[in-house]
Amino acid sequence: MIAEKNSDKILQAITCNGKLQEKCLERDCSYCSKRKIKYHTCNKNDSIKYYQWVDKKLEVEIKGKKRIVNKVMKEEIETTKNGLVSAFEKQLLKFTCHVCNIKHQYRSIKFIKENLKS
DSSP states (O other): OOOEEEEEEEHHHHHHGGOOHHHHHHTTTTTTTOOOOBBBOOOOOSSEEEOOOOOEEEEEEEETEEEEEEEEEEEEEEHHHHHHHHHHHHHHHHHHHHHHHHHHHHHHHHHHHOOOOO
């Protein structure tokens, strides 16, 4: 449905020159904030299946006692192609914020290390 084959290519497609600056990743850049992923033309109402990791609460018995535990499980989801695009767009926004946080943390750690007093 999209031409980009991995997350790096997706980020390059929606940011200024693929430089992954904080403003761009936070979608605050005046130049690239409106950039969107280009989707191939297809019937948006066609059904499609995909897998997603989800948190599930399960009741299990441990040493004779019933307990509720959280498990992360891979779940098959069936939706329309339009529904998949909507879910992808929501996850993409979270992902760009995640990458921005990582870049900021690495930059902060590097600054601290460079400015340590011996």
